[in-house]
Amino acid sequence: MTGTAAVDAAPYFDVTDPSFSIKSAAVHEARERSWYARTNYGLAVLRYEEVSRLLKHPKLRQGSAAWPAHNGITEGPFADWWASWVLNKEGEEHHRLRRLMNPAFSPKLIGGLVPRFQALAGELIDGFRESGGCEFVSEFAEPYAARVIAIMLGIPESEWPVIARESATIGLAMGVTIRQDMPKIEAALANLYAYADELIADRRRGERDDFVSALVRAHRDSDSLSDTELRDGLLLLIFGGFDTTRNQLGLAMQTFMRHPDQWRLLAERPELGGKAVEEVMRVNPTVTWVTREAREDFTFQDLDIAAGTTVHLFSESAGTDPRVFGEYSFDIAADRKPHFGFGGGAHHCLGHFVARSDMSEALPLLARRMRDPRPAGGEEWLPDSGNTGPVRLPITFTPAA
Amino acid sequence: MKVIVDLAKCQDHGQCAIAAPVVFQMDEEGKLVWDGSPDESQRLEAEEAADVCPVQAILIQD
Numbered sequence: 033m034t035g036t037a038a039v040d041a042a043p044y045f046d047v048t049d050p051s052f053s054i055k056s057a058a059v060h061e062a063r064e065r066s067w068y069a070r071t072n073y074g075l076a077v078l079r080y081e082e083v084s085r086l087l088k089h090p091k092l093r094q095g096s097a098a099w100p101a102h103n104g105i106t107e108g109p110f111a112d113w114w115a116s117w118v119l120n121k122e123g124e125e126h127h128r129l130r131r132l133m134n135p136a137f138s139p140k141l142i143g144g145l146v147p148r149f150q151a152l153a154g155e156l157i158d159g160f161r162e163s164g165g166c167e168f169v170s171e172f173a174e175p176y177a178a179r180v181i182a183i184m185l186g187i188p189e190s191e192w193p194v195i196a197r198e199s200a201t202i203g204l205a206m207g208v209t210i211r212q213d214m215p216k217i218e219a220a221l222a223n224l225y226a227y228a229d230e231l232i233a234d235r236r237r238g239e240r241d242d243f244v245s246a247l248v249r250a251h252r253d254s255d256s257l258s259d260t261e262l263r264d265g266l267l268l269l270i271f272g273g274f275d276t277t278r279n280q281l282g283l284a285m286q287t288f289m290r291h292p293d294q295w296r297l298l299a300e301r302p303e304l305g306g307k308a309v310e311e312v313m314r315v316n317p318t319v320t321w322v323t324r325e326a327r328e329d330f331t332f333q334d335l336d337i338a339a340g341t342t343v344h345l346f347s348e349s350a351g352t353d354p355r356v357f358g359e360y361s362f363d364i365a366a367d368r369k370p371h372f373g374f375g376g377g378a379h380h381c382l383g384h385f386v387a388r389s390d391m392s393e394a395l396p397l398l399a400r401r402m403r404d405p406r407p408a409g410g411e412e413w414l415p416d417s418g419n420t421g422p423v424r425l426p427i428t429f430t431p432a433a
Numbered sequence: 434m435k436v437i438v439d440l441a442k443c444q445d446h447g448q449c450a451i452a453a454p455v456v457f458q459m460d461e462e463g464k465l466v467w468d469g470s471p472d473e474s475q476r477l478e479a480e481e482a483a484d485v486c487p488v489q490a491i492l493i494q495d
Contacts, residue, residue, distance in 0.1 A: 089463055127451045138484050370444055378447055
């Protein structure tokens with residue numbers, strides 16, 4: 033798995049090898065030898081400074097636009113939806129969509145949802161607290177993430193299982209079995225489109241003071257989002273916001289169970305919720321790599337990068353780079369440089385204010401009511417490259433008021 | 434109107450240059466350049482740029 037490629041002295045990783053771990057000691061050792069590694073996809077960037085610069089480098093574009101085509105999916109509803117993503121567009125076409133969508137995700141609008149996030153977290157915790165244990169993913173992370181989406185969309189929170197189910201099905205498109213799964217994926221898309229169309233039609237009939245209305249209302253001069261752009265955007269919100277939040281909450285619990293002193297500190301000082309989210313995402317991000325592709329031949333730090341090269345920016349390796357963060361520590365009160373868990377540059381995560389806000393409310397409430405959490409066995413995990421997180425995370429704890 | 438950018442916070446994500454391209458631009462190296470005292474006609478866009486900045490590094494005064 034680790035070796036030296038013939039091309040140069042850079043480390044080499046087969047990142048598709050099931051035994052490869054992106055958060056492993058082998059990756060950290062490689063980081064000490066070289067700022068980059070070669071992989072079977074292209075390049076992996078391992079250090080903070082280089083990840084930071086390449087994340088926003090003008091010679092690189094977002095790297096996932098061609099994924100369906102690489103798997104033989106060139107037409108149909110899924111290919112069309114993928115191509116519609118603001119994430120998969122570049123230049124003025126991207127900027128126009130981003131300009132129209134950004135204001136609905138403004139921190140000013142999100143701030144009003146904080147009491148709802150708190151009430152939701154409280155209700156879910158009360159559902160299992162007295163038993164002194166739970167399966168953290170299905171009893172907290174998943175319903176919390178899905179109901180936050182329901183709150184954003186203004187649909188009944190009781191409909192969260194639809195969001196969870198259809199979103200998970202669409203997630204199959206990120207895997208290597210995308211072609212076989214396509215009929216299921218397209219059925220899930222159709223279900224969510226029906227939801228989105230109903231919402232858009234409703235807000236066109238009468239605006240409310242909510243997120244969907246803000247998107248419907250969004251305009252620049254005489255330009256605004258069409259119904260097709262709105263439904264594609266709403267589906268991207270559901271898909272981009274649900275899995276990531278569920279996974280990141282599970283990873284947060286994993287990290288805190290390894291650092292019980294920090295969990296106690298969070299219970300005592302709930303105002304550290306925001307910094308706790310940043311610290312978790314620095315050392316244990318769900319998005320373990322950010323993908324870029326070279327637009328043209330260019331040279332970066334004496335390395336020639338050919339047009340079309342896939343460049344994976346390793347977020348955990350960068351976030352724990354000792355050049356910037358010193359010896360490994362997990363400290364929610366420390367002042368740190370920014371992590372790369374939300375990507376960066378023109379494609380910086382659109383929903384990060386929502387994610388930051390909902391997770392920073394959830395974690396201190398969990399810390400206060402669940403003392404000394406520890407693993408109860410029977411964990412199941414997603415592969416740790418790409419978007420990772422627990423599928424099942426049974427825990428036990430001491431209930432507290 | 435004064436546009437102040439906290440360069441200790443700024444990470445050159447460039448969301449401001451998307452929101453308010455007259456006031457903010459990214460140079461060929463991907464670094465932010467901006468107009469510190471833009472025309473009043475740019476106010477709405479500049480405020481939107483401040484609002485969407487992922488690290489909240491932009492301040493608009495008067």
